[in-house]
Amino acid sequence: MKIENSKWKNNPSTIGIQFLSSRSSASPPNMAAAIFLLALSLALPSASSTVAFSPKDNILIVCGANSLVNLPDGRIFKTDMGSAGYLQAKDDVHVSTEPGKGLPSPLCQTARIFQSEATYSFHLTGAGWHWIRLHFYPMNSTEHDLKTAMFSVSTDDVVLLHRFSIDANQTSSYVVKEYLLNVTQPQINLKFAPVSNSFAFINAIELVSAPDYLIPDSGSSLFPVQAYEGLNRFNYQFVYRLNVGGPPITSQNDTLGRLWENDGSYIKNKAMAANVSVPANVVKFPEDFPALIAPASVYSSAVRMADAETQQPNFNITWEFKADPNFDHMVRLHFCDIVSKSLNDLYFNVYINGKMAISGLDLSSLTNGLAVPYYKDIVVNSTLMSDSLTVQIGPMKQDTGSVNAILNGVEVLRMSSSVNSLDGEFGVDGKKAGMINRGTVAAVGFTMMFGAFVGLGAMVIKWHKRPQDWQKRNSFSSWLLPVHAGDTSFMSGSKTSLGSHKSGMYSTTFGLGRYFSFAEIQEATKNFDSNGVIGVGGFGNVYLGTIDEGTQVAIKRGNPHSEQGITEFQTEIQMLSKLRHRHLVSLIGYCDENSEMILVYEYMSNGPFRDHIYGKNLPPLSWKQRLEICIGSARGLHYLHTGTAQGIIHRDVKTTNILLDDNLVAKVADFGLSKDAAIGQGHVSTAVKGSFGYLDPEYFRRQQLTEKSDVYSFGVVLLEALCARPALNPQLPREQVNLAEWAMQWKRKGLLAKIIDPHLQGSINPESLKKFAEAAEKCLAEHGVDRPSMGDVLWNLEYALQLQEAFTEGKSEEESEESPEAMAASPTVSSPLPAADPAVETREPEGETRGNDLADIQNTEHSGTNMFAQFAHLEGR
Incomplete structure (x- = not known):
């Protein structure tokens, strides 16, 4: 019996059915055998190779x-070719070769240049998650020697290949580069950039959806061995994938x-290893196991310690891989x-x-059985690597049962x-990664240690030379300095100072950018002309300034007498x-x-x-x-939440x-109220701060801050953009005061329009x-776990924009064909929108928008006015 379609392989129930249908005149013994096979298949759990997966995107080119x-x-x-519409290129060069047995794949017959x-x-x-697979085969061409090609490939966000060329030393010239990217936008662009000359x-190109569970968020780190969170924040290239022992x-x-x-x-020493295998249908997949992590045929084969060596437990089986x-x-x-x-x-x-x-490792304890699949993700930091990566298995060297070890698959x-x-070391935007040259680690470490001693010595000398009235002064430097000798809290009630430091010190140490002298700031702001104030708050004023012969900037001048302002200054600069x-x-x-605290920002006109x-x-x-x-x-x-190692709320x-x-x-x-997310925890316990109308109700109740608190606030922003009214307006009828509650009531009625x-x-x-509206509603879910990530919100908004652009193009074509009379007769829909009334708009109270802690929020009647980081057209706080 021949099984034509590979998806039926290793499935005894299908084999039994096909056997019966193809042998209608079978003799009784054969019929009995078929029935036995069918009964056996029903008693055994199905293998993962028969699990279906229908990708949402399946683009094969x-x-x-x-x-x-x-x-x-x-x-x-x-x-x-033709009307496919995928490619935008200045040149249209493609080559082909005659199909033949020498080609490693039918995809190697043609190429685009x-x-x-x-x-x-x-x-x-x-x-x-989406697979991207790029197929490269340098076929023979009279016009181009494809083996000499050198180029880079990237998406809008990720560098896939940098100065890539086919390695003449590798055994096969057919190369498939495989990537797994977490795509958050409704369009992905794949850019090919040749190097000069x-x-x-x-x-060929494959772009195919992958199961969401393929990369879980949690794994383990190699050293120290501990939980590793945030795996789904990375993109991946599959370098090796082995069916061990099969x-x-x-x-x-x-x-x-x-x-x-x-x-x-x-395998470094094959004599130490022995292959072992069982039928694929012997593998028992638990109901909660992600069945497409690997096919059953991976778990049904393994390498174990060779019989001749099992009496010598002091050796390991080693697999070695080249690695960057x-x-x-x-x-x-x-494992299985x-x-x-x-x-x-x-x-x-x-x-x-x-x-x-x-x-x-005791697999039977972890899986509660034998022949049950198990896998483990382990992150290896680059500092623990050389040019190779090794995986080894070996017995425990204790009297714990069989002297053996197994491995079924490696990725x-x-x-x-x-x-x-x-x-490569550069990103899409040209930024350079912080890569370490191991040959200079010792020198760098010595230099850093020496610099630290010099810096501490300078601080001690400066401390002893401090003026008598140092505690009466207020300086930006004292706020910047992370450690204050003899003081238990920041600025000791905003009255501590360590004196000014040399200009430029913090631009290199803290990434504060350009140093401006106070004279430059005075000139830029016309000596802090009150007519140039574009923002006012508890921290002080924001001025419109001009630097470098015409460049406009926003200049925030801190008020040293405001403890809240100083604290927010500190947080702002730590974040930025x-x-x-x-x-x-x-x-x-x-x-x-x-003694000034001044920050200079780009001006948002x-x-x-x-x-x-x-x-x-x-x-x-x-x-x-x-x-x-x-x-x-x-x-x-989304960048705040995911763009740094720790994440920022x-x-x-x-x-x-x-x-x-x-x-x-x-x-x-x-960013004056921003917080670093807690690594390894689901939330940051902190006093409630924020603005009424935007506060996450779960954060307000539990005082536990998460990135989903930002998602809730952003849901309110979406409704403001749609309805053109404040988040809170106490001048309106009671049921309309809170925008989020009011708009969601109309949404549930299907009358949001x-x-x-x-x-x-x-x-x-x-x-x-x-x-x-769906995106806004999901953002405003009562519980944080029910809200989407900012990446998911971004996806939905991008999709809404695509729908709108298509609609606008179609409408423009229709309107060009309609007469003015027909246009005038078009019905309009009136709106009961309260905020459309100018009288209502001007009644919004001005004043402080934040509560400094939970008590402040509970005693504050309303907030909804401008904040200190609004550097243009601001009216007060």
């Missing part, structure tokens, strides 16, 4: 081909289209005890790079660097010194002179987002403009803290409004 290409695994690759930068653009159906080429597995036998090599060429020491790696180890005859009989150790990764994944690169993003307001520099949607007589923004501003803000917040997200530049590009501002800004009536695509 063969480059430069004129027709479809069918692979043996049943997949069909479409061409990028780029002599200048080219981009493939793909629209996606859903966010989340060279060219790029590509044979034959290679192709895409015909892997539901996710993966290739698994045999491990034989990676500039990147962290995640090693995924697959198919050798033991009883429970709790097999205990062994696992080592990575000579360090203990798992001690006394080695390169993790993206600090600049989101998977190859480590943050750089297009959608975050940038710190340009500082002044530390004459169009002021806060709120001024453009209500409260000011400014031209109304279109729906597309509002969506783009919301998207920019979401990108900034803004804690005061609102429309007055979203500022707009000349081109209405949104940037998040005001009734309360949108009248300026938007008739201009919003209903599907765009629906997607936007």
Whole structure:
């Protein structure tokens, strides 16, 4: 009997059914055998190789081909020629070769060549993990020697290949580069950039959705051995994938289209290892096990210690891999005890790079059975690596049962660097990752130690030379200094000072940017002219200044008599010194002179987002403009939550803290209340601070801050953008005072369109409004665990924008065909929107928008006015 489709292999129930159907005239013995097979299959759990997975996105492209290409695994690759619409390139060069037995794959018959930068653009159906597989085969061509090509490949966010070329020394010239990216936007662009005087080429591209559980958020670190959180914040390249002890597995036998090599060429001493295998249907997958982590055929084969060596427990079986020491790696180890005859009989150790990764591994205790799959993710820091990575297994060397050890599968994944690169030291934006040259570690360490001693000596000398009245002075330097000798708290009630430090000290130490003298600040602000004040708060004033012959900046001058202002200054500079993003307001520099606390920021000429949607007589923004501003803000917040190792919670997200530049590009501002997220914890316990109307109710009740608190506040921002009214307005009827509650009541009735800004009536695509409203509703969920991440919110807003753009294009075409009379007869929908009344807009009270702690919030009647980080058109706090 021949099984034509690979998805039926290793499935006894299907074999039995096909046997019966194909042998209708079977003799009784054969019929009995078929029935036995069918009964056996029903008694055994199904193997993961039969688990179906339907990817939302399944884009398969063969480059430069004129027709479809069918692979043996049943997949069909479409061409990028003609009207496919994927490719934007200045040149149209493609080559082909005659099909023959010498080709490693049907995808190698054609290739696309780029002599200048080219981009493939793909629209996606859903966010989340996506495979990207790039196929390269330097076929023979009379015009181009593809083996000489050198180029880089990147997406909008991730560097995939840097100055890549086919290695002439490798055994096979057919190369498949495989990546797993966490995509958060509805379109992904794949850019090919040849180096100077060279060219790029590509044979085929795969872009396919992957199961969400493929990369869980938690794993273990190698040294010290402890929990490692945040794995799904990285992007990955699969460097090695081995079916240990078994034959290679192709895409015909892997539901996710993966290739698994045999491990034989990676074992250092094959005499120490013995292969063992069982039928795939013997493997028992628990109901809660992510069945597509690996096929059943991976778990049904293994390498164990060779029989001749089991009496010598002082040896290990070793697999060795080449690795790039500039990147962290995640090693995924697959285990399944198919050798033991009883429970709790097999205990062994696992080592990575000579360090203990798992001690006394007892698979039967972890899985409550034999032949049950188990896997472990272990992160190997780059500082623990050389040019190679080793995996070893060996017995515990104690009297604990069988002297044996097993391994079923290994995957080695390169993790993206600090600049989101998977190859080379530079990111997409040209920023350089903080990579370590191990040859200079000792020298750097000595230099740092020497510098530390010199710095401490200078501080001691300066301390002894301090003036008599040092505690009566207030200086920016004392606030910047992280340690204050003899003082138990910051500035001891805002009256502590350590005197001024030399200019430029903190620009290198804390990343504060350019140093400005006080004279420069005076000149920039015309000696702090009151007519130049663009913001006022408890911290002091914000002035519009001019530097460098015309560059406008926002200059924040701290009030040394305000404890709250000084504390927020401290937090602001701690945050901005480590943050750089297009959608975050940038710190340009500082002044530390004459006991002043002054920070200089980029000037946001169009002021806060709120001024453009209500409260000011400014031209109304279109729906597309509002969506783009919301998207920019979401990108900034997403970076705060995920762009640093620890993550940052803004804690005061609102429309007055979203500022707009000349081109209405949104940037998040005001980090005076921000908090570092707690590593390894779900929340930060802290006194409640923020602005009424935007406060996460769960944070208010429990005083436990999470990044989902920002998500709730952003949901209120989305409603402000849609309804053009404040988050709180006590002048309205009681049921309308709170925007979030009022708008969600209309949303649940299906009548949200009734309360949108009248300026938007008739201009919003209903599907765009629906997607936007769904995003806002999810953000405003009562419990944080039910709210989406900012990445998910960003995805939905991008999708809403795409729907709106398509709608606008279609409407423009229709309107061009309609007569003026028909346009005049178009019905309009009235809106009961309270904030549309100018009288209501001007009744919003001014004053402090934050409570300093829980008691302040409980005693504050209302907040909703401007904050100190609004550097343009601000009216008070």
